[in-house]
Amino acid sequence: MKRGAVVGIVGGVVAIAAAAVGIWWFLSRPQTADAAAGEYLRALEAGDYAAIETMAASPLDDAVAAAFSGAESHITDPRIVKLDAGTDGEQTVVAEVVLAGDEHDLTFTLRSSDGRWLVTADSLAAVRIDTTLGGAPGGGDSAWIGGALVPTGADIAVLPAEYTVEAAPRGILSGSTTVPVSSDRGVQTVAIDTTLAPEATAAAQEQLDAYLDACAAPAATVPDHCGIRVPWAADLTSLDGIAFRIEERPALALSADGRSFDAIGGVIVATATGASRTGGTGAFTYRADDWALRGTVSFVGDEMVLSVR
Structure with missing residues (x-):
């Protein structure tokens, strides 16, 4: 084999090796908070609970998954407004989103863990459901939000989305409303005026x-x-x-x-x-x-x- 050919082959191998090192360096770089925030917002917009679950800093309750699976609609047009560095390696993200046709500020916290940014549990929104029957406090001890059966009169953690809230038991009590739940409103109280269903x-x-x-x-x-x-x-x-x-x-x-x-x-x-x-x-x-x-x-x-x- 001619020497020129050998040098050319060796040079090609070096070029390929250099490219591989470049790809490895790119993929191994720590994820940025901005990129993680964008990923989380896109998952909320797509209703992709599996992706959201992988970004959770701590395991999410089954009710969070069930509620989100039955959400009426999800956020749209998310836009990151700012990131503020906090203590203990955390970043607070403020984003603007559209939910149920209205603009909302969505605030959540990211925590760095092993080169990734994870969403903390206190980033969940919260809703409290109260029911009345015959104009007085009463009805069931539970209600439906999305696909989750949850207790009434208690603060329930949910992912930001628009939810249909229904009286329980279904088919026994009638009464429902649709509510956008976001982290910019604190604990949102939803009152359902229930009546006995014909059945x-x-x-x-x-x-x-x-x-x-x-x-x-x-x-x-x-x-x-x-x-x-x-x-x-x-x-x-x-x-x-x-x-x-x-x-x-x-x-x-x-x-x-x-x-x-x-x-x-x-x-x-x-x-x-x-x-x-x-x-x-x-x-x-x-x-x-x-x-x-x-x-x-x-x-x-x-x-x-x-x-x-």
């Missing part, structure tokens, strides 16, 4: 019917909290068991404030067996044409719960 009575009746079926199961004694009286002692000296037959279920009505129910107009037949007062074993049948139950209603999580008095 609430049918759902309550279904729950009560299951309870009535349990009340009407064969039993050794008269079941408690079932609205049933069986005067077996008038005919028997001792009771061996009772068999029930439901002829008509009590019809349930919810109170206007959703806190109680009345179920009336039921018909139930009970056959009691045991030692007859006239001797031997006897069976006697009793009929109640005014079977009724009453109780309270509560809304727990995404469920309605009836409690019979």
